[in-house]
Amino acid sequence: MTTETLQRRLLGGGLVALLVAASLLTLDGAGATLNQFIVGWLAAGGALLVVAGLQNRFPLGVATLGWPKLAAAGLAILSIGSSTVGFLQLFVAPAGLGLLNGILAVLAALVLALGALECWLGGVLLDEELFAVE
DSSP: OHHHHHHHHHHHHHHHHHHHHHHHHHOOOOOEEEEEEEEEEEEEHEEEEEEEEOEEEEEETTTEEEHHHHHHHHHHHHHHHHHHHHHHHHOOOOOHHHHHHHHHHHHHHHHHHHHHHHHHHHHHSSSSGGGGOO
């Protein structure tokens, strides 16, 4: 895997998150507080992943951030949102299909959190050169 491949995958994941947020907003509307939370969570995480996939460096005031830090922030936002939705699902429907949905959401949060740590630390399990900023 190369840096460009990883950035393309982040771009794809960000676009999917933005597409899901837009479709949820279109289908359900933004009337309920939970819907606003889910759409905002997906849009914020997806937007950061899109920016990380498109730019190597992002100017933020007087400093610049490399794409791995942006990707880590986007993945962390998606992870926190997924774990929140998963735990809420476990509280609301603690049996049957609700239990399965909650467990899957918490497992997805774990995978996203590990990806965020990998991006933030710059290559613990993956090659360090993969996270080099040009």
